Amino acid sequence: MQINIDEPDATEQFWAGMREAAAAAARHRDNSLYEAIVKIGKSALAQGIELVPSGGLFLWCPICSAQSGQQCINTPRHPLDESRLHPERTELAEKAMRGEVPLPKPFG
Template sequence: MRIDIDEPNAVEQFWEGMREVAAAATRHQDDDLYQAIVKIGRSALAQGVELVPSSGFFLQCPVCSARSGQRCINVPAHPLSEDALHPARVELAEKAISGEIPLPAPIR
């Protein structure tokens, strides 16, 4: 199987696969699996793969408490409009995956 890394959707497909694994880690309460995908994500970033906004799916939302792999829900004073994730969750993910802040516990 040949993978074309120059395919226009390659980055999004990579993160989509990572989100699917994060959802499975949450579903099965598997901290080791979750830590493994975080390592893969950090390695991808180190090699130049861009972080997409939907990478917030890896963490629990600090606004509505949606779990890893779940979409956010509307809460008072924090509407979603067209977004699947609250901006605070996206920002938290960018900082955590890049190593700027400690990674919050994903599964509890």
């Protein structure tokens, strides 16, 4: 298989793979897999790959308490947009990946 990193949707494909790995980490409650996902994500960001809105899927949601790998659910005063994640969750992921806030535990 040949990989073209200049492919128009290469960033989305990368994060799609990361979402699949996060879902597996949540399904198996595997902290080591979750920690590996975080390391890969930080490395990708350091190399210049963009964080797509679904990047918040790798952390728990501070609004609806969805765990890593789980989609958010609608809650009063916090409707979901087309990304299916609360904006606060995505913002938390961006801050955590930049090292501005400590990385929260992935599983409750």
